[in-house]
Amino acid sequence: MLKIARCVPIVIDSNANHAVRAFYAQWGAPTSYGTCCIPLKTTSLKYISVLQKQRVNMNPMENEFEGRCQCGMVEYRICGEAATLFACHCSECQRQSASAFGMALWIRDYEKEIVKGRLKSWIRNMPDGRKMLCEFCAECGSRIFHQMLEQPQVISIKPGTLNNSKTLRPVAHIWVNNAQPWVLFEEGCLLYPEDPPDFEDMFLAWSKSNPVMEKHQD
Numbered sequence: 582m583l584k585i586a587r588c589v590p591i592v593i594d595s596n597a598n599h600a601v602r603a604f605y606a607q608w609g610a611p612t613s614y615g616t617c618c619i620p621l622k623t624t625s626l627k628y629i630s631v632l633q634k635q636r637v638n639m640n641p642m643e644n645e646f647e648g649r650c651q652c653g654m655v656e657y658r659i660c661g662e663a664a665t666l667f668a669c670h671c672s673e674c675q676r677q678s679a680s681a682f683g684m685a686l687w688i689r690d691y692e693k694e695i696v697k698g699r700l701k702s703w704i705r706n707m708p709d710g711r712k713m714l715c716e717f718c719a720e721c722g723s724r725i726f727h728q729m730l731e732q733p734q735v736i737s738i739k740p741g742t743l744n745n746s747k748t749l750r751p752v753a754h755i756w757v758n759n760a761q762p763w764v765l766f767e768e769g770c771l772l773y774p775e776d777p778p779d780f781e782d783m784f785l786a787w788s789k790s791n792p793v794m795e796k797h798q799d
């Protein structure tokens with residue numbers, strides 16, 4: 582009987598075969614060891630496929646998200662319901678990320694725990710009058726959270742700070758009119774020239790591609 586809920590740490594040893602390495606590469610590195618170690622010397626391909634299936638199903642409509650800043654001073658844990666994940670190509674996000682685009686993982690009805698370190702913040706005044714709280718590591722400046730002050734039940738995680746972001750794929754790109762010309766968009770992603778009229782289609786696309794976790798499967 583195999584009971585897996587949430588993230589499954591696995592141990593890769595020097596005898597791991599090719600299939601195990603491929604699994605590891607696709608689904609990401611373990612974030613911790615020892616809570617649910619699976620003896621992979623005896624792991625069969627069939628067993629791996631069971632794990633893969635469950636890993637897909639557990640992907641977060643409700644989950645824990647752990648991450649840290651670049652220097653490691655800040656570590657955080659967010660528990661809540663993932664609502665959507667998208668990339669934004671607006672010039673504000675390009676400047677904020679110091680890169681080609683920004684990304685946002687929205688978590689609803691969340692609990693936030695700063696496990697270690699200290700965040701600083703500043704308030705960005707949006708063109709429409711709303712205010713965005715932007716939180717970052719006081720030491721290295723890595724941006725970690727965004728939150729609209731008018732929408733306190735939703736927090737946006739900068740997903741590049743997550744310990745394991747390999748399983749998370751954006752369902753939409755916004756402000757594609759301002760995207761760098763070399764950016765390619767994945768087939769099936771929602772594309773919006775600027776801000777979307779609303780986020781309902783993004784919520785729907787996310788829930789379709791990340792079905793509700795099936796807990797305690799046998």
Ligand SMILES: [Zn+2]
Pocket residue numbers: 650651652653654655718719720721722723
């Ligand atoms: Zn830092």
Ligand SMILES: [Zn+2]
Pocket residue numbers: 669670671672673674675683756
């Ligand atoms: Zn943006």
